[in-house]
Every structure is written in structure tokens, then in C-alpha cells.
Amino acid sequence: MNETGRPQDFPLSNPRADRVKDVAKLAGRPARLKRGHFLTEGPQAVREALKLHQQRVAAGATGVVTEVFASDSCLDRFPELVELSQGVNSRLATDEVLAAMADTVNPQGIIAVCRFVDVPLGEVLDAGPRLIAVLCQVRDPGNAGTVLRAADSAGADAVVLTASSVDIYNPKAVRSTAGSLFHLPVVLGADIGELAAACRDRGIGILAADGYGPLNLDNLQDENARRRLTGEGAESAYALERPTAWLFGNEAQGLSEEELALADHRVAVPVYGSAESLNLGTAATVCLYASARSQQVPAAVSS
Secondary structure, eight states: OOOSOOOOOOOOOTSSSSHHHHHHGGGGGHHHHHHTEEEOOOHHHHHHHHHHHHHHHHSOOSOOOOOOEEOOHHHHHHHHEEEEETTTTEEEEEHHHEEEESSSSSOEEEEEEEEEEEEEOOHHHTTTEEEEEEEESOOOHHHHHHHHHHHHTOOOOOEEEESSSTTOOOTHHHHTTTTTGGGEEOOOOOOEHHHHHHHHHHHOOEEEOTTTTSEHHHHHHHHHHOOOOOOOSSSSSSSSOEEEEEEEEEETBSSSSHHHHHHEEEEEOOOOSSSSSSOOHHHHHHHHHHHHHHHHHHOOOOO
């Protein structure tokens, strides 16, 4: 670092240097698994990674970010990244070097090398979660990242990816989370049967997002609203305010029969127009917000 707090004055300039190639290999799964590291690209995602890093270091834990490579122009535009990078191994790099490291065609001027951040399933469940998004054999990295971002926005307590789901550390998946990967716990490689049993043991309900489900999500929300706000009307089929794990299935096949059988209810998001169905990210967002809204609204006190 120089007197301004920025990385050293002489930037990495050779895109064929061994260190550059070594970082670029993290775009591939074998290198990620071998090293336990992954790439984070762009000011927004790197900012969130650095925030988590500083929080963990302040708490006496191991940090998340091991290296940062940034262009001078990026640090000019986002000076807060300089402060957040204090104590992290940081280097200036030319645009050519960043392009050689990055997975994108047009990198955004900054790349961080991060340690894996996933946690064990038991750690999530023992924390008493209220809302969990479960991705069952979801293979598309963009979809997985989008659902993780939606779960973060809805205030979910965790995202769980079952075995055979995409690697969340895939560069496209990381970009799709827009930094949300560093905001909430993520569990990888979970066994769906074990997860369902553990949820039931802890009183966590399980809902399956299923386009052919007998429960209509809009109707379910209406029933819950009447019951909670007025105390009138029949008991709803499922109390959306209770702790819930939502199951979301594979993009092409949806949830398997075995996965559907593990749920307490199969719930359909109604389609009022001519579209055949909603895509995974949109459906997950609607479902998670339905639970989040019910969990946020206090029950009315009868007068």
C-alpha cells in the first residue's frame, strides 16, 4: 500500500504471468474444489465480500477475501473499496490482466479471490430459521444465483442446495447473486430426505412450489390474511407465518415425485395471463415473499 492506502504503485501488466493464470483457473470447478477458493467480480460483489471479510476479522474469525486485484480507474470511481481493502493483500492490475483473470468478456475493474463461505446444514437449522429456500437439482447457475438474491431480499435465513445442484461458486452464479452470496448462510450438497426430516423435527413446515399443486398461493394468502387480521373465516390450509422451507425444483422437470412427497403441501403460483408458466427465479421470488410478508405482519388483537 502507498500513502493513499491504495495498492502498490506498479500494476500487474502481463496477462500471461503465472499469477494471472493461477487466478484465472478459479473459473473452473476443479481448481475451486482443490483450493477452496472462488472468484468474485465487480464493485458490488467485491464490496459485499470485503464487508463480510472485515466483519469476520473484527470478530476474531478467518476473513473471506484473500486477494484483491483492481484497476486505478475502478478505485477512482469506488474509493470506499480502498478503505474496505485495508489489511487484505491488494494489487493494482491493468485492464488486460483483469480481462485475463475474469470469466466475463468485459470485466468491471476489480476481482477478489475469496474463500468458500458455505456452512453445514446443522448450523443453519440450529439457529432457528424462519424461512429457507431449498434448490432441488437446480442446474442453471443464473437461476441459482437469482433465487439466492431473491431469498436475501425476502429476508430468508438461508439457502440450501441439494446434491446434483449447480456449483454456487460458478462465476455466473456468483455474479447473479449480486453480492447476496455474502449476506446469508448457504448450504451445499444437502440430502433432501435428511433435510426434510430435520425440518420436521424442528417444527419447520415444508412447501413445494409446484405449478400443478392443489393449493393456490393467492387463495392461501387471502385465507391467512382473514384469519390473522380479523380472526374470522375458516382456518387456512397452511399458516404462512410459521417457519417454512420452500422447495424449488429443476428448471426443466420441476420437483420429482420423491421431492414432492416430502412436502406438507404443493402450492401453485397462479398464472392469469397466457404464459405457460413462470420461470424459476420469478416463482421463487413470489413464494418467498408470500411467506416473508406473513411473517412480518403481526396478528391482530380481537377487540
